[in-house]
Amino acid sequence: MxxxxxxxxxxxxxxxxxxxxxxxxxxxxxxxxxxxxxxxxxxxxxxxxxxxxxxxxxxxxxxxxxxxxxxxxxxxxxxxxxxxxxxxxxxxxxxxxxxxxxxxxxxxxxxxxxxxxxxxxxxxxxxxxxxxxxxxxxxxxxxxxxxxxxxxxxxxxxxxxxxxxxxxxxxxxxxxxxxxxxxxxxxxxxxxxxxxxxxxxxxxxxxxxxxxxxxxxxxxxxxxxxxxxxxxxxxxxxxxxxxxxxxxxxxxxxxxxxxxxxxxxxxxxxxxxxxxxxxxxxxxxxxxxxxxxxxxxxxxxxxxxxxxxxxxxxxxxxxxxxxxxxxxxxxxxxxxxxxxLMVLPLNSFINVYKLKKEENRYGIPDEYYTKSKWVKTMSAIKSVYDSLPVKERHSCLIWGKHYGQAGAVNLFGSAYSLPKAFSYHGSFYSWAPGGQMPETVIAFTNGEATIDFFECYFNSVVAVKKVYNPYASFDKDLFQTIYICKKPKQSFDKLKVLFEKRIFE
Structure with missing residues (x-):
């Protein structure tokens, strides 16, 4: 007993x-x-x-x-x-x-x-x-x-x-x-x-x-x-x-x-x-x-x-x-x-373990820095979105190359009055919109893709902002680049066909 x-x-x-x-x-x-x-x-x-x-x-x-x-x-x-x-x-x-x-x-x-x-x-x-x-x-x-x-x-x-x-x-x-x-x-x-x-x-x-x-x-x-x-x-x-x-x-x-x-x-x-x-x-x-x-x-x-x-x-x-x-x-x-477990605030964690930047980054667990990372990223996307003409803003959508990027926009975006995001990565492929694409799309990605990726699907792609992340664990996560993409070459339906065998890339 x-x-x-x-x-x-x-x-x-x-x-x-x-x-x-x-x-x-x-x-x-x-x-x-x-x-x-x-x-x-x-x-x-x-x-x-x-x-x-x-x-x-x-x-x-x-x-x-x-x-x-x-x-x-x-x-x-x-x-x-x-x-x-x-x-x-x-x-x-x-x-x-x-x-x-x-x-x-x-x-x-x-x-x-x-x-x-x-x-x-x-x-x-x-x-x-x-x-x-x-x-x-x-x-x-x-x-x-x-x-x-x-x-x-x-x-x-x-x-x-x-x-x-x-x-x-x-x-x-x-x-x-x-x-x-x-x-x-x-x-x-x-x-x-x-x-x-x-x-x-x-x-x-x-x-x-x-x-x-x-x-x-x-x-x-x-x-x-x-x-x-x-x-x-x-x-x-x-x-x-x-x-x-x-x-x-x-x-x-x-x-x-x-x-x-x-x-x-x-x-x-x-x-x-x-x-x-x-x-x-x-x-x-x-x-x-x-x-x-x-x-x-x-x-x-x-x-x-x-x-x-x-x-x-x-x-x-x-x-x-x-x-x-x-x-x-x-x-x-x-x-x-x-x-x-993130039991310490970010700066305290860096100070306690005396972490120093190596190749422009600290390399620490994601959860320590993602709160500030997404505040900066959402603010940057918001400024790009607000720079668009009113007519383009009305139909504009956001393309997140990685499902994490699209998911972050859909979770936090409403607080910034941003439109919904779509992606063809992972399960987001199942939820991608259909029909004609809007004339203007805001796209963003980390180092996994470059401007060439989006140029395959739009006649005009311009890189307008970069968001620096000094705490990234990997080089590819050092920057997130935001693009304004115009004049799509295909519809959403065609995009879905093009990505059918590339869902996990």
Whole structure:
């Protein structure tokens, strides 16, 4: 009873501290570029999008009902998901035999990892995918402990909604195929009723699969482009190195032993199937050349086992080690925290870490500077828009080369009395207007494109403003260039045809 009370208090404490830190970060930060796309999906609720399944669009629709441009409002569901993840980590640790100290260490590892801090902060599919991975793992543990139809049903539903959140859940599903090789789970998985659970899964995900089908499976085009431009260039060593840094190197002292502990623990009936599942999932992700943050969910499971190992082995040997180890984690976590969560104002962050410009830029996380970046960009676009003759302003639209640029205009533009933006990048392709183009279009882009890009579609293109961003992480983001484009060479309908195979360029 005392252990349950202590465990509950620990989970509540971490949840409160976590929420406070994220709210402080909301106050100090702006939006990360991809968030503008996810926020915009809420204006077009559907059963699918070009880049990801529909769940984030449904949540965005709810958040958009507030009609707010505040970071906190658009992070509501991310904060809820983070708290649920912490609760589930605590529950899983207890289910696997851990007590209050194991729960404390597991949650501390999450809190001191800048990678988890940042992925849990942003309104992106990553945090919600992680939630359904952890929820599915919780149901998997319960199913292995009690292999019955009820627990299998809960696992099936969790996996199905995980699929509707992010397609990487297929690696979870691939991993649990290993359960067919274990006697206590094999029997029910091969029973006559098992087909019902497969049917339940496909019924839940069918609307998204149908959406993909009628749109000719754009996810495959996206994955192809992703491998071409990013994933094929990754090496296992580089991914592992980035993973260790992003999750705070000292947490390796917990999650690496946790991997070995899974196989060597005496509770082989429970631990061995989970150990094989986790290893297979990691192997499949590695073979698929996943980015380092694709492995976050799997590392959570290793952290859970590692925290149990630490409690049952290390602390059983020397209880006092809990205090220096916790102190080490907290001190390194405090040092690394501002790189994951924007808990410091921009200038304070630069001063504390004594950052200096290299090649005209600081190179810091986007969220630290995007608030001021978009104020300057919107003001510049507004001045260009106001310079147009009244007749041209009446029909003018804005073309954002990247979906983040178009999404930013559509989120902030009304405060500057700007017209709506369109784009042919990603899901914005689905929402592009039809019919004839206006005589004048204001276009803008970063270094990903030059004036040549827009000259393909207009007879007159003039660069009129550049917005400098000294904090950019990449050279291409140093400047955003604004163009006045006149005399279009084609209609919107023709543009859509021209960009059909270039949605992710």
């Amino acid at each position: 005392k252990n349950i009370k202590n465990t509950t208090l620990i989970i509540m404490l971490f949840s409160v501290v976590n929420l406070v830190l994220h709210i402080i970060a909301d106050y100090n930060s702006g939006f990360q570029g991809d968030e503008f796309l996810h926020i915009t999906t809420g204006n077009y609720p559907a059963f699918g999008y070009m880049e990801f399944p529909p769940v984030i669009g449904w949540m965005a629709w709810i958040q958009n009902q507030f009609g707010s441009t505040a970071v906190f409002v658009h992070h509501i569901f991310a904060h809820i998901a983070t708290i649920l993840i912490l609760i589930l980590i605590g529950l899983i640790t207890v289910e696997l035999g851990g007590k209050s100290k194991a729960v404390f260490i597991a949650l501390l590892c999450i809190m001191v990892s800048p990678g988890f801090d940042r992925s849990h902060q942003l309104f992106q599919p990553v945090v919600f995918s992680e939630l359904f991975w952890v929820l599915s793992f919780y149901q998997l543990v319960r199913f292995i402990k009690e292999p019955n139809n009820k627990n299998l049903f809960y696992l099936t539903v969790a996996l199905a909604f995980g699929f509707l959140t992010k397609y990487d859940i297929v690696f979870f599903i691939a991993g649990i195929c290993s359960l067919f090789f274990f006697k206590n789970t094999k029997k029910i998985l091969l029973s006559r009723q098992s087909w019902r659970f497969a049917l339940i899964f496909f019924v839940i995900v069918a609307p998204n699969l149908w959406w993909q089908y009628i749109h000719r499976f754009p996810m495959f085009q996206m994955f192809s482009r992703l491998y071409e431009t990013q994933l094929d260039k990754l090496s296992i060593g580089a991914v592992l190195g980035q993973l260790i840094i992003d999750l705070n190197p000292v947490t390796l002292l917990i999650w690496l032993p946790g991997w070995f502990y899974m196989f060597n623990n005496k509770s082989k009936v429970l631990y061995r199937p989970l150990a094989v599942y986790i290893t297979l999932s990691i192997l499949f992700l590695a073979l698929a050349k996943g980015k380092h943050y694709y492995f976050f969910s799997e590392v959570i499971f290793l952290i859970i086992f590692g925290s149990i190992w630490f409690e049952q082995t290390v602390l059983a040997w020397r209880k006092w080690l809990l205090y220096p180890v916790s102190a080490l984690f907290i001190l390194t976590g405090l040092f690394l925290l501002p790189w994951g």
